[in-house]
Amino acid sequence: MRLRPVSRDPSWEDIRVFLGYLRAGSVANAAQDLKISGPTVSRRINSLQKAIGFPLLSRCNQGLELTPNAQNLVEIWQEAERLLSNAPDLATRMRDTQRIELRFSTTPALANALIFPNIESYMERWPNVMIDVDTSFRIVDIGSGQGDVALRFVEPERGAVVRQRVGSVSFNVYCAEGILPDGFEPVDAWQALSETGLRGITWTPGTSVSMPQQKLSEVLSARRTGLAISEYTGLVDAIQNGIGAGILPDIVGQRLPGVRALMTPGVVGTMPLWLVTADRLSSYRHITEFRDFIRKAIRKESASIMAARGDPT
Structure with missing residues (x-):
């Protein structure tokens, strides 16, 4: 069977299904293992062959076997699959071993009432994050790089920051x-x-x-x-x-x-509460989770105050 290559890279989903087929030994077994239909398995394999431009399988007395050209590719794909399957563990190990500094500024009142009573869960999840808490009353310019995250009463400056009123x-x-x-x-x-x-x-x-x-x-x-x-x-x-x-x-x-x-x-x-984050850091995972922690702490402590006063929730 001759195939002409098409103008696209092989889809990883097609590769994943093909490797599943090789492990399962048949289309039916692969469909069951991958929780997809048999026709989908066949379609994925055909799509992969068209993308690379040559057959991956040839008929033999025992049924189908890998073509010589496919042998090296399969070894590469299997190694890639192994690396991808270990990626979450690798990310966790990197997160737990690399020291990261997080510069956070707020007022003494907010630090004592909101941050310190609730921060243990964040620190357990991110043991490698060193949090530098500034409770002075100077306005830290987050946009110019003086800090990473701030929780303050004063409406933040505009510029290279992500601003959110959080309560x-x-x-x-x-x-x-x-x-x-x-x-x-x-x-x-x-x-x-x-x-x-x-x-x-x-x-x-x-x-x-x-x-x-x-x-x-x-x-x-x-x-x-x-x-x-x-x-x-x-x-x-x-x-x-x-x-x-x-x-x-x-x-x-x-x-x-x-x-x-x-x-x-x-x-x-x-007084309103403003959460300010340096725009350059806003997508970093340890920063987004720190912001989530602050929002949860505010909701928790606000609910506690309302309950103590007998306010309706």
Whole structure:
């Protein structure tokens, strides 16, 4: 049988079916092993022969056998099949032995409430990824290569980045239960806080002061001198130690023992969460899985806060 080559490369699917036929010994057995029909097996073999331009099989007393020209090709194809079958294990071994750095920036509040409590599963899956977590308040320019991934409240810069709004974080005013007046119930207006006689604790990283922080200072400083703290951990410590009342994300405040929210949900407000990834890295598997981990952590912690407040899901 003479065949003319056609202007295309052999299909790997045709090769795979042909190798399955050789192992099975017949079209019927190959069809059963490969879970396809017998005519499909025959069609694949004929398609492969047309692509390479010469017969792969010839008739003999025992039925069909490989032609001399096919012998070398089959050895090459079998080796390729073996390598492809081992590819997932090879990829896993490479992933587990090569050290990869992932530079991640976020705020201390988000790191403590979202990232650190949930990151163990990611680290177990990617033991070779060294995560460098930057919790300073400087805005890392992901697009220019200063970092790889960021989770932040500030809307990210445009440029060579992948931007996604992944949720929002609600805030409230918190203080230690021990310094609250007897019978206190959360209030729905800022001015009502002044009746508590509490000292206001404002958190002022850098030079910026948010509107809720400024409002808290105004309503509580009328009766007592306030306290300004530049470190986030200092704010949390001051609240827990009963020095006064300060604004915290609910994902933080709701988990602090002996601390209560002073205002009804929604009064203080929310801030959007932005997930930013360097565009050049966005398709890397360890990056995409890290992004997935962050989104899952946000959903998990948000659901936990809603359940704690009794909000409908």
